[in-house]
Amino acid sequence: MRGHLFSIAALLLTACAGTMESTEPTPDRLAGTQWQLVDIQYMDDTVLKPDAAGKYALRFDNNGSVSIKADCNMLGGSYTYTSPSGLEFGPLRSTMAFCGEKSLYSRFTKDMPFVRSFVIKDGNLHLALMADGGIYQFSPLP
Template identity: 40%
Template sequence: MRRHCPFVFSLLVIAATCSACTHTLERDTAADLGGTSWQLVKFQGSDDKTLTPDDKAKYTITFGADGAVSARVDCNRGRGTWKSSGPNQLALGPLALTRAMCPPGSLHDQIVKHWDYIRSYIIKDRHLFLSLMADGGIYEFEPIAG
């Protein structure tokens, strides 16, 4: 029994260390998103259809470190909330938007419709990718210069 004690103790220390590392990783992943601002590059649908905005600056999203989110969706602006309960997980709260009528060809209606279905994100090569549930498509954003 005594021979096994150092081994068991070592396993407990390793398990506790790994648990702390996982918790830190989750927190750091969400922290990477807080305090960032992005503009839309394109939307890639699950049907391989690609939509690009006429002006990237008309489609922006800012994630506050406090869980607030603000967005410009073409001719409208909105505010809401966001949270990340695990690595690469994203939950966006309802978006309170102004109600201007955007011009034909706008991506406004699609983005507003998809807002509630965004479930995950990844930052890769300095771009933010927001994924819709059920492989519904991916929004690609780039950092706003500034």
């Protein structure tokens, strides 16, 4: 498991390192995409998985806004894409329903402000938390 995390982390670092400046705007690679959570992998080898498909999802709109389904709650706000693989979420507003003891909602609200980069590998989206905190893995939603 740890080897897989390190390879994803290495990909993210490589993607963020040393790119040439371009005068043309780079299209937002995430705009118009939707993803559902596969798992959360923390660097202490903790792996958390949703208890049902589709309970946790991201939708990146074409106008720089993001909608997040986190169990029984919805979060919304803005995101900033920086070429080639930088990603940061702005302040996220959220509904505040109690989703149950095993919900991953509190993880989402705690971790999303610390997302700094992403990579799309083998068709899946991997969001990296700052300081090698962990990786959120998502698969595409139809």
